[in-house]
Amino acid sequence: MPSDMMTSGDAPASRAAEQRVTVRYFAWVRERVGRSEEQVTVPPSVATVGEFARWLATRGPEYAEAFKRADVVRAALDQVHVKPSAPLAGAREVAFFPPVTGG
Amino acid sequence: MAVRVQQEPFDAAAETEALTRGRTDVGGVVTFTGLVRGDVDGRSLVSLTLEHYPGMTEAELGRIEAEARKRFDLIDCVLVHRVGELTPGEGIVLVVVLSRHRQAAFEAAEFLMDYLKTRAPFWKKETFVGGEGNWVDARDSDNRAEARWGGESITQK
Numbered sequence: 568m569p570s571d572m573m574t575s576g577d578a579p580a581s582r583a584a585e586q587r588v589t590v591r592y593f594a595w596v597r598e599r600v601g602r603s604e605e606q607v608t609v610p611p612s613v614a615t616v617g618e619f620a621r622w623l624a625t626r627g628p629e630y631a632e633a634f635k636r637a638d639v640v641r642a643a644l645d646q647v648h649v650k651p652s653a654p655l656a657g658a659r660e661v662a663f664f665p666p667v668t669g670g
Numbered sequence: 671m672a673v674r675v676q677q678e679p680f681d682a683a684a685e686t687e688a689l690t691r692g693r694t695d696v697g698g699v700v701t702f703t704g705l706v707r708g709d710v711d712g713r714s715l716v717s718l719t720l721e722h723y724p725g726m727t728e729a730e731l732g733r734i735e736a737e738a739r740k741r742f743d744l745i746d747c748v749l750v751h752r753v754g755e756l757t758p759g760e761g762i763v764l765v766v767v768l769s770r771h772r773q774a775a776f777e778a779a780e781f782l783m784d785y786l787k788t789r790a791p792f793w794k795k796e797t798f799v800g801g802e803g804n805w806v807d808a809r810d811s812d813n814r815a816e817a818r819w820g821g822e823s824i825t826q827k
Contacts, residue, residue, distance in 0.1 A: 594721055594793035595805045646726035648789065662723060662791075666808030669720070669751060669792025670704055670763050670783060 585609070586655070590623070592633070593664035596640060599633035609655060616642045617651025620663060633663075641666055673731035675722060677754040680764050689746050689768055696745055698772040700779040702765040708758030716797045720753040720762065723791035727751075734785045742778040744769050749782060751792065781819055788816040 586609040592600045613619050620642065624634035634640060642649055643662040655661070682701050690696055706718045731749050738744065750764040765782050769775040794806040 591723070593723055593791065594795070643723070643726055643791070646723070646729050648730075662726070664723070664791065665793060665805065667787075667789065667791050668794045668806040668808055669722070669790050670787035670812075 585611075586658075588655075588658055589660045591660065591662040593662065595665055596633050596663050599629055601629050614654060614656070615651060616644065616649055616653045616655055616661065619655055619661065620651070623663075639665060673728060673735055673749045673751075675724075675727050675731075675751050675753055677752065680750045680752070680761055682761070682764055682766070685748055685750065685764060685766050689748060689766060693745075693768075695770065696768045697770045698768070698775045700765075700767045700772070700775040702763075702779050702783055703761050704763040704783075706756050706758050706760050706762055710796060710798075714799050715758055716799055717755050717757050718762070719755045719795045719797065720751075721793045721795065722751075722753050726791050730790050731786065734782060734789060737785070738767075738778045738782050741781065742769070742774040743771075744774060744778055747778065747782070749786070751786070751790070753792070784812070784815045784819060787812045 588607055588609060589604055590607050591604045592602065597603050607623075609619065610622060613622050617637075620634055620637060620640060624631050624637070640663050642651065642653075643664075644653055644655070644658045645660050646662070682703050686699055686701060690699060706715070708715050731751070735747060735749060738747065745768040747765070747767045752760075752762050756762060763783075763786070765779050765786075767775040767778045767782070769778070788808075796804045796806060798804070
């Protein structure tokens with residue numbers, strides 16, 4: 568059964584509850600993905616922000632294009648800047664964006 | 671002590687007046703205003719559109735300001751950053767810093783701008799004559815300007 572059809576009530580006690588996050592995109596990352604935010608269930612194989620970005624890149628050509636320059640795309644967890652090695656566990660909101668250019 | 675993100679223009683003199691009114695302990699005020707340049711490498715800019723990350727922007731500006739208050743002997747400060755579509759000559763960003771002695775105000779204004787430029791989640795898109803749009807690239811010189819403050823992360827970057 569696909570994991571997105573399993574409600575938390577159906578999950579065996581030993582299985583960690585699945586993590587759903589709000590993913591937000593800004594500037595050219597948003598334009599390439601074609602949306603500004605979405606709800607995503609984090610696959611069990613994904614532990615860090617960098618792994619999450621690599622997994623998102625496999626979801627379609629628009630995602631592949633957005634994350635093509637993986638070393639350039641920056642991330643925030645719950646509205647705080649993080650490195651790709653940051654663990655995703657516990658986060659509710661993940662954002663991907665280019666280096667900032669304000670001021 | 672305040673940070674604001676807004677579409678409407680700001681008035682540097684009015685902001686300074688509001689901060690200094692009735693005070694006699696302020697020895698110096700440093701203000702910095704960033705403006706939209708109308709010329710980018712010889713091309714004529716029609717407008718500059720500022721996108722930001724509502725929520726994180728205010729939080730990050732607040733963290734930057736709190737760090738400035740820790741590092742420098744400040745009486746007060748305000749950070750105002752505009753978003754939306756701006757035209758050449760308009761103000762984008764305003765920093766006003768009040769201190770007892772000038773050095774702290776000068777240094778804090780520079781610190782606030784250097785950190786704002788490399789950490790606050792704003793993105794500029796330039797629109798040129800002919801409708802061509804272009805996201806501005808981050809500059810290495812801005813990262814070097816931030817690095818000279820000691821490299822200690824105030825956020826996990």
